[in-house]
Amino acid sequence: MTIRTTPIALAAAVAAASLLSVAASAQTPDASKEKCYGVSMAGHNDCASAGNNSCSGQSKVDYDAKAWKLVAKGTCTAMEVMAKDGMKHKGMLAPM
Amino acid sequence: MTTDRRALSLSRPPMRAGVGLKPEHYRPILDDHPDIGWFEVHAENYMGAGGPPHYFLERIRADYALSVHGVGLSIGSAAGLTSGHLDRLKTVVDRYQPFVVSEHLAWSTHGNAFYNDLLPLPYTRATLDLVARHVDVTQEALGRRLLLENPSTYLRFDGEEMGETDFLAELARRTGCGLLLDVNNVFVSAANHGFDARAYLDAFPLARVQEIHLAGHETQHGDANMPTLLIDTHDRPVADPVWDLYRHVLARLGACPTLIEWDSALPTWPVLAAEAARAENLLRASEGADHARAA
Amino acid sequence: MRARPETSAAAAQQAAFAQALLHLDAPTPAGLTTYSEAEAARRFAVYRNNVRVSLVAALGARYPVVRRLVGAEFFDAAALLFIAQHPPTGPVLANYGAGFDAFLASFEPAADLPYLPDMAKLEWLRHRAFHAADADPIGIDRLAMLPPERLDTVRLALHPAVQFIVSPWPVLSIWTTNTEDDEVRPLGPEAGSESVLVTRPALQVLTQRLPAGADRLLAALADNAPLGAAVAAAVEAEPAFDIAGCLALLFSAGAIVGLTEGSRS
Known part of the structure; x- marks a missing residue:
């Protein structure tokens, strides 16, 4: 069972989309060719050694999922969801 | 743009100081067009299909000479070179037409894993055979000469049959490859293994050297039972004794394209440019000495 | 060997x-x-x-x-x-x-x-988009110029950087507040499942929220389905699918780089 969209409906949608696009591109000036100049290449290759300040690799603890003791302490603990009833739920997001 | 590039690729290597190109410096370079001799990139950072890396490198290459420095070929891999990576390297070299292509005397791939570090090789006749085969294959694939760089090392092996300088001299003789002399690596390895850096340089096959690297290193202090180790961190200015060794090399070699390598804790552009200017002043002075010698 | x-x-x-x-x-x-x-x-x-x-x-x-x-x-x-x-x-x-x-x-x-894997997936897609092959997006005027009866069979080519993720979690809202804000903002009562489009029309990787059903349309376009069939797939999944809104979003995000006409065998 396939649902068809009539050519007229599709044409109307394209026409409406054209208008929407014009409005949208007026708001977001051309996705800036040069704006992101200072781009950092995340995780690139180089040929230097790691120094004293970055010695996590020398940690004597070999991390093992079964013997895991660390607790996530990042922004996930500060994440707050305002539910429809106006209650704030801090911390873990639950499926809604 | 095309003619610029051709002119640059056909011209002789720039007898000037260059710096490692970092994305953080794309903006000052394109905006201010600084008077810097050349740039070096790590080949592996330009092996993606498209996007900002190629966009910026194309623009910078249009105006500056370039050196391509591989960090992932693993030319000392006992299990052989990965042909796929050689193809990728060739694509980068063909596209950007560098005045020189270099790699390291090291290994980093074993089995299916890449260890993202330049790991040490024992200097034996067997290793020499292995590396010479791989240099041959690489030069054949690229259709041009490769420079091989002396590594900084923290370990040596039992049963080594020759020193690093003899190893490199023989490798260059057999394969016709050139050498990239990293003066900071000499200083680091000399301290770590207790040899004399000047004696090493005097034994080095300088006639094969077509590029010099300078970089900063870190000192990891030892104790009563353990010696101090130097770590090749590329995260600070070149140390004074390394500048001294550089002068020592220039006095024997004459002018040679020289790179300031600064890979982490990146300085602002002016600080990096000043470091390059310091190298260039020494290099120009030695060029003057060249002419004096020739005359 | x-x-x-x-x-x-x-x-x-x-x-x-x-x-x-x-x-x-x-x-x-x-x-x-x-x-x-x-x-x-x-x-x-x-x-x-x-x-x-x-x-x-x-x-x-x-x-x-x-x-x-x-x-x-x-x-x-x-x-x-x-x-x-x-x-x-x-x-x-x-x-x-x-x-x-x-x-x-x-x-x-x-x-x-439980939303962590989808966040990792979104970040990976952004990274892939950064290095994807380049292509020049086309404007929706190219589509609007076609006679209405040919819209059904036209095929739209996606930019190589285009990818999307359908998540039961508000991944884009979480990503946005963690990227832009010094302190994370509370998520509103509407925070629920989000589908996200990743594009890179020029140098900058863009992420935007997709309307319901749009993922079906994108999947169909990626399979080289004609526009009519791709829209039908979206409408089938989401009867209230906003065709105009979705097309406007795709074109203004630089997700479309070409169109070919005619039924191909």
Whole structure:
């Protein structure tokens, strides 16, 4: 069972989309060719050694999922969801 | 743009100081067009299909000479070179037409894993055979000469049959490859293994050297039972004794394209440019000495 | 490959070295110059440190929001575990980090953060888009110029950077507040499932929320289905599918780079 969209409906949608696009591109000036100049290449290759300040690799603890003791302490603990009833739920997001 | 590039690729290597190109410096370079001799990139950072890396490198290459420095070929891999990576390297070299292509005397791939570090090789006749085969294959694939760089090392092996300088001299003789002399690596390895850096340089096959690297290193202090180790961190200015060794090399070699390598804790552009200017002043002075010698 | 005798000895030595690089409980490899045991270990640790620190840093740079969500200590330790299980399979570091979402999905200590794998997936898609092949987006005027009866069969080509994720979690809202805000903003009562479009029309990677059903349309376009069939697939999944809104979004996000007409066999 396939649902068809009539050519007229599709044409109307394209026409409406054209208008929407014009409005949208007026708001977001051309996705800036040069704006992101200072781009950092995340995780690139180089040929230097790691120094004293970055010695996590020398940690004597070999991390093992079964013997895991660390607790996530990042922004996930500060994440707050305002539910429809106006209650704030801090911390873990639950499926809604 | 095309003619610029051709002119640059056909011209002789720039007898000037260059710096490692970092994305953080794309903006000052394109905006201010600084008077810097050349740039070096790590080949592996330009092996993606498209996007900002190629966009910026194309623009910078249009105006500056370039050196391509591989960090992932693993030319000392006992299990052989990965042909796929050689193809990728060739694509980068063909596209950007560098005045020189270099790699390291090291290994980093074993089995299916890449260890993202330049790991040490024992200097034996067997290793020499292995590396010479791989240099041959690489030069054949690229259709041009490769420079091989002396590594900084923290370990040596039992049963080594020759020193690093003899190893490199023989490798260059057999394969016709050139050498990239990293003066900071000499200083680091000399301290770590207790040899004399000047004696090493005097034994080095300088006639094969077509590029010099300078970089900063870190000192990891030892104790009563353990010696101090130097770590090749590329995260600070070149140390004074390394500048001294550089002068020592220039006095024997004459002018040679020289790179300031600064890979982490990146300085602002002016600080990096000043470091390059310091190298260039020494290099120009030695060029003057060249002419004096020739005359 | 035919192994030469000298090569297999070297291969064994490199194998032992490699094994010890990733596993802290592995002994320092044999065959090193005679140092005291402690000194050999310390020297070897420099290499081990280089490998582990550089790969943890690569993952941290690739997954900044996941890192911010769980904190540096938790992230770096999880990354070390991932690295030991999944070292890079090639020398191009830009290709490293695939599968971190799947790793997190089965990572017991992160079970309380069920949206974490989708966040990793979103960050991976952004990274892929950054390095994707270039192409010039076309404007919707190209589509609007076509006679209405030909819209049904026209095929739209997606930009190589285009990817999307359908998540039961508000991944884009979480990503946005963790990327743009010094302190995370509370998510509103509407926070629920989000589908996200990733594009890179020029140099900048863009992410935007997709309306319901749009993922079906995109999947159909990616399969080279004609526009009529792609719209039908979206409407089938989402009867209230907003055709005009979705097309406007795709074109203004630079997701479309070509159109071809006519039925092709």
